[in-house]
Amino acid sequence: MAEPNLIYKITILELLHRSGFPLSNSQITDFFLEGDLTDYFTAQQAISDDEEAGLIFSKTNHNNTTYSITDDGVKTLELFKEKISPALSKDINKYLKVNSISMKEENSxxxxxxxxxxxxxxxxxxxxxxxxxxxxxxxxxxxxxxxxxxxxxxxxxxxxxxxxxxxxxxx
Structure with a gap:
């Protein structure tokens, strides 16, 4: 089994890649918290680590920061995609299916x-x-x-x- 922090970082890349649009910090964090996958601070650290590594980039507009995956993030995701278990992949699909419309509206x-x-x-x-x-x-x-x-x-x-x-x- 892969190191949990690595899985969190790859999961963020997968969320951003599958969503097809930028996600806010709270939308990414909500995935981890709703699924009881990790705590708030660990999720924030994973987001920060991905950004620091150049795998995602942020854009801030008055009190709202959204994240998008970079080309390097897509390449990294391809290399480590097998670290995402089928159950976690299913959770990502479910989260995006249930929340996609409201997330798009929130970011529009x-x-x-x-x-x-x-x-x-x-x-x-x-x-x-x-x-x-x-x-x-x-x-x-x-x-x-x-x-x-x-x-x-x-x-x-x-x-x-x-x-x-x-x-x-x-x-």
Missing amino acids: YKATYFKADRGGYVVQLRITENDVPTMDLSFHVGSKEQAETLCNNWKVRSDQVYEAVMDILMG
Whole structure:
């Protein structure tokens, strides 16, 4: 039997490879916790180790970090794929089947902000569907607090904003 930490690292690669889209830290961690495979800290260490080794890369947008597998990660996965037992492979399939739609939705609402050259902040809000932008908005606001408020409210209210804008523009 392979070393557990190696299996966790390979499992993360397999999750990212099979999902076909970036997964958040919490989505990866949830797989391990829901399956009672390991604890939170061990899962975090495995994610960190994979990233440090260049097998996965992270992208952070305002309080949300998502991970994708790199080309080196795919090559490594091919070399160590047999370390994933049939039972673990089945668990990965089940987790992705049950959670795939909600995970895609969760990752399709993006909100970020940055300091504007001439003062204030630019807030970028986006809804994507299959990596195609459905709505893309940018705002200039005066303070970091306003920028954070817009970003924090985007996931909760983006559907309402989309409907309102469509109603106004189509009406």
